[in-house]
Amino acid sequence: MKLLFEKRKASSVPALILVPFVSFLVSLVLTALLLEIFGANPFKTFAAMAVGAFGSSHGFAETLVKAIPLMMTGLGVAIAFRLRFWNIGAEGQLTMGGVAAAGVALFMERFLPGRSLLVGALLGGLLAGALWAGVPALLKTSLKVDETLVTLMMNYIAILYSEFLYYGPWRDPKGYGFPGSRMFSADAWLPRIMGRAHIGIWIAVALAIILWIVLKRTRWGFELQVIGASQRAARYQGIAVERNIVLAVMLSGALCGLAGAFEVTGISHRLQQGLSIGYGYTAIIVAWMSQLNPLAVPFVAIALAALAVGGDQVQMVMGLPAAMGVVMQGLILFPMLAGSLFTEYRLSVVRPESKASCPDPVEE
Amino acid sequence: MNDTVVPKVEMRNISKSFPGVVANDCVDLKLRKGEVLALLGENGAGKSTLMNVLCGLYRPDRGEIYIDGKYAEIHSPRDAQKYGIGMVHQNFKLVDSMNVLENTILGLRDEPFVPDLKRVRSRLVDLASQYHLDVDPSASIWQLSVGEQQRVEILKLLYRNAEILILDEPTAVLTPQESHELNRVVHVMKQEGKSAIFITHKMEEVMEFSDHVMVLRKGRVVDETSTAETTPKELARMMVGREVLFQIEKKPMAPGKVALELSHIEALGDRGLPALKDISFRLHAGEILGIAGVAGNGQRELAEVVTGLRRSSKGKLQIDGKDMTNKSPLEIIRRGVAHIPQDRVSVGAAGDLSVASNLAMKQYRSRPLAAGIFLLQNKILDFARTLIEKFRISTPSPKTQVKFLSGGNIQKTILAREIGAARTLMIAVYPSRGLDVGATETVRRQLVSQRDAGLGVLFFSEDLDELLQISDRVAVLFEGKMMGVFDTNTVNIDHIGMLMAGMDREAGA
Known part of the structure; x- marks a missing residue:
């Protein structure tokens, strides 16, 4: 008898449900062991995490606050990854989106009366993200410049540019020297629904559904699917490969840019430090854990946000070291990622057939 | 013994x-x-x-x-x-x-x-x-x-x-x-x-x-x-496991107007070296022109120029009487040109996509498979089931990824799709290479029936017996040059062999 690791020929529904569940159990056991070592009661700690993330309206709202940008950037990254365009520039696209939205909110009040200021700010963010992603896409399709490096390096440009703005020309003169722009007029504020959580959550969920329809049910989505599977096959079928890659990557950047616009118009109401705190990188995890499926992105984003919020809670309630929350997030992520292998592969037991199945050699 | x-x-x-x-x-x-x-x-x-x-x-x-x-x-x-x-x-x-x-x-x-x-x-x-x-x-x-x-x-x-x-x-x-x-x-x-x-x-x-x-x-x-x-x-x-017919029944050729005409076409290969040198020929509707030659002598490049996948640096390409020199693949597809490419697994098909998606790849742009911007998944599945049955593609389901099919069944999938889209020309590059006897028979039969239906067929093969059996005329390609076009009924197989090895007509005779 031997074990064989083989690729599944068709995706199995029980595996899709069971695998994350079992992986999560493994995560809990590993985390429990670590907590034991540190002398904390694992059950109390888990309870504290759950309560922290979901147990109160404040906790839940904070979970949503983190989940919204993760959803938006996760969706953006997933689209680009489906085309095998390795956009790791979600962070920069988010930052530029935030910068552009702040620019509109701060300086366009005269031209955009009332609530149109908010719409303008959101559109500005969307456009800025699209353009910021369009640069590496064009470099890739026209000059074959590697997109991983360009998107990554453009993150630093975006982040430093935003710092330049709120430390320099856009700094609030009445801000007592704190780095940050002045507060936007209330017309540019995104309506909130609970605590700091804003209506961006509904937009993000709606976008996830729309994107799923676009990718799975439209001609354009089909073209992207073919490009993702084989660029040579796509070209041979008359699909405009380069143009579609640029368009899809700009859409990816637009979603990340909108995430940045949500952050400034929904949470901080000004451009300030803390706009880019790594959502764009966590987005890569969100995209992979969702297996690049837009419909899975909201769930994964909420789960990761809950881990972060719950992890913070553990520090405060259980008095564990600050790093513990992050370590626990890692411990939970690893089994989930490792487990995702089993949705594509399976272990099967091969029993050698009995030796008697060959006919006896005929002696001549 | x-x-x-x-x-x-x-x-x-x-x-x-x-x-x-x-x-x-x-x-x-x-x-x-x-x-x-x-x-x-x-x-x-x-x-x-x-x-x-x-x-x-x-x-x-x-x-x-x-x-x-x-x-x-x-x-x-x-x-x-x-x-x-x-x-x-x-x-x-x-x-x-x-x-x-x-x-x-x-x-x-x-x-x-x-x-x-x-x-x-x-x-x-x-x-x-x-x-x-x-x-x-x-x-x-x-x-x-x-x-x-x-x-x-x-x-x-x-x-x-x-x-x-x-x-x-x-x-x-x-x-x-x-x-x-x-x-x-x-x-x-x-x-x-x-x-x-x-x-x-x-x-x-x-x-x-x-x-x-x-x-x-x-x-x-x-x-x-x-x-x-x-x-x-x-x-x-x-x-x-059953009787095999070696001879494919072929009606006499009924050539129509010129379906494909190349005049002095030149093109570069992937490494920037000349791959096609001054290629001129005519292919009529209702005719199969076989291209003989050892692989790597410009066959792929010739097929790519005709289908718009490779730019020609010189010369003129006419399809069905219209100038199509250096037009995009999509424009050429829209003129009813089908192409069975040399590389099945990564060009002819997208291995990670389903059989149904692969079958729909040429016709997803319009009715009945699409309505406006939307694809009609049920219609695509029905369409796929019809083709799977008609071409006897052996697959567990239309949703199975193509990469899990055998080489012969991948080729039948490509054939089914391309025949559906072919109206003027069929470009078949090594269509039976590596296929077993049964699948080879299907491929050859389909090419002949395309010709009988009035299409021009450009047929590349390394198998001379197959080439002479199927084609009406044969041309030899050597180092990007056309070494002459011959009528299949009168040509001498040794002569073709000589030309394939680059030996000149006079020197070889």
Whole structure:
């Protein structure tokens, strides 16, 4: 008898449900062991995490606050990854989106009366993200410049540019020297629904559904699917490969840019430090854990946000070291990622057939 | 035959299965000293698996191997080499940038740290003259033709004192003349007391090369017989399991207007070197123009220029009377041009997508598969089911990923899709390469029926028999040049062979 690791020929529904569940159990056991070592009661700690993330309206709202940008950037990254365009520039696209939205909110009040200021700010963010992603896409399709490096390096440009703005020309003169722009007029504020959580959550969920329809049910989505599977096959079928890659990557950047616009118009109401705190990188995890499926992105984003919020809670309630929350997030992520292998592969037991199945050699 | 002599190689009860497939099921094989055994079978019959077991690449699930009557433990290619077994694979295992000498000693353990190249060279030259394997020992591999590279592979094995040579479809890449030379080499090896097994699915080769033939079907031995006592027809029946019609019925040609016209077309290859040189020809509707030539002489580039995938640097391309020079692939598809590309797995099909998606790839843009911007998934599935049935594509479901299908079924998928989109031209590049007899029959039949339906068919093939059988006219491509166009009914096959090898008409005559 031997074990064989083989690729599944068709995706199995029980595996899709069971695998994350079992992986999560493994995560809990590993985390429990670590907590034991540190002398904390694992059950109390888990309870504290759950309560922290979901147990109160404040906790839940904070979970949503983190989940919204993760959803938006996760969706953006997933689209680009489906085309095998390795956009790791979600962070920069988010930052530029935030910068552009702040620019509109701060300086366009005269031209955009009332609530149109908010719409303008959101559109500005969307456009800025699209353009910021369009640069590496064009470099890739026209000059074959590697997109991983360009998107990554453009993150630093975006982040430093935003710092330049709120430390320099856009700094609030009445801000007592704190780095940050002045507060936007209330017309540019995104309506909130609970605590700091804003209506961006509904937009993000709606976008996830729309994107799923676009990718799975439209001609354009089909073209992207073919490009993702084989660029040579796509070209041979008359699909405009380069143009579609640029368009899809700009859409990816637009979603990340909108995430940045949500952050400034929904949470901080000004451009300030803390706009880019790594959502764009966590987005890569969100995209992979969702297996690049837009419909899975909201769930994964909420789960990761809950881990972060719950992890913070553990520090405060259980008095564990600050790093513990992050370590626990890692411990939970690893089994989930490792487990995702089993949705594509399976272990099967091969029993050698009995030796008697060959006919006896005929002696001549 | 003389059964009292201990066979050189005996494989007993070899079984090997892969997930879901029994590749070899209780296979017995005997090879006598100084004998050539042909291993005949369709794709997936288990020929290559059996030989990979013999040369140590696969471990059998069960069964034993005896060499000279003694039990042999073969766990790796190195073990196999110890027993004098060597294999020439279909894709040669040579390092392009190294020369023949270096490739010969590559991987040999008993060579000293600083190899004595003089000694290697003199031994290689001796072997080469002994076996009529003419190659320059200091030439780099990339400078050699495919036929010469094959000779290097054989020399490599002889240098390692191989007694048993396994050749995997050795003639697939050769011109007819080169095949004859290979036959001579095999003959000398036999006289030297060496034995050979060669894998094939061509009947002519079995008759020409072998003393014995063993037919495999679905992993089992169907029959083993002396070549002299059988006929190609009987072998084909055993291989396929039913009667095979070698002759395809063809109505007389009814040529219509000019479907494709190339005037002085030139184009560069992938490396920026000229790949097509001053190509001019006309293809009529209702005609099959066969393009003969050894692979790599501009066939792919020619097909790509016609389908808009490659730019021509000079000349004019007309399809159905319209100037289509350097138009986009989509514009050319819209003129009703279908293309069965050389590379099936990554160009012709998208392996990760479903059979249904692959079948819909050419017609998803309009009704009935799409309505406005939306795709109609149910219509696509119905469409796929119809084609799967019509072309007898064997797949578990329309939603199965294409990469899980066999080569023949992937080709049928491409064929089904392209025929559906073909209105003026069908460009078929090596459409039956590597397919088994059944699938080859389907492909050939479909090409002829496209011609009868009034399409112009441009048909590339390396198999001259097939080419002459299907085509109405044949052109030869050599180093990007058209060496002449001939009527199939009057052409001499040897002449075509000469032109394929670049020999000039006058010089060759």
